[in-house]
Amino acid sequence: MSIDSPAPGSVAAYIEQTLAAAFPGATFSVRDTTGTDDHFEVEIEAAAFAGTTRIAQHRLVYAALGEPVGRQIHALALRTRAPQNA
Numbered sequence: 451m452s453i454d455s456p457a458p459g460s461v462a463a464y465i466e467q468t469l470a471a472a473f474p475g476a477t478f479s480v481r482d483t484t485g486t487d488d489h490f491e492v493e494i495e496a497a498a499f500a501g502t503t504r505i506a507q508h509r510l511v512y513a514a515l516g517e518p519v520g521r522q523i524h525a526l527a528l529r530t531r532a533p534q535n536a
Contacts, residue, residue, distance in 0.1 A: 460487075461482075461487045461488065461490070461518070461522050461523060462480050462482055462487065462490065464518065464522075465480045465490060465492065465515065465523070466478075466480050468514055468515055468516075469492070469494060469511070469514060469515075471514075472510075472514035473494065473496040473497075473498050473510075473514070475496070475497060476494055476495060476496035476497070476498070477494070477495045477496075478492060478493060478494035478495070478496075479492070479493045479494075480492050483525075483527070487522075488522060488523060488524040488525070489524055489525040489526075490523060490525065490526050490527070491526075491527040491529075492511070492526065492527070492528050492529070493528075493529040493530075494511065494528070494529070494530050494531075495530075495531050495532070495533055496530075496532065496533075497532065497533055498510060499530055499531065499532040500532040500533070501532070502532070504530060507528075507530035507531075507532075508528050508530060511528055511530060512526075
């Protein structure tokens with residue numbers, strides 16, 4: 451589930467919008483680590499991650515972001531977790 455591919459200069463907004471749509475109720479932050487709109491750090495806590503391994507959580511995020519990973523998104527550092535009460 452992803453929205454249209456991002457235009458140059460709007461990759462962070464694409465990540466935010468896509469994660470909000472893919473993981474309703476999730477809390478997350480997106481940080482451009484180099485200022486070049488292609489290297490990001492994402493921290494996300496989502497109920498959808500409950501009962502899954504960290505690898506499965508990362509796969510869910512990559513699947514949500516889709517094709518731009520490896521294209522417009524050159525590097526993506528992920529910190530994922532399920533809510534403690536989920």
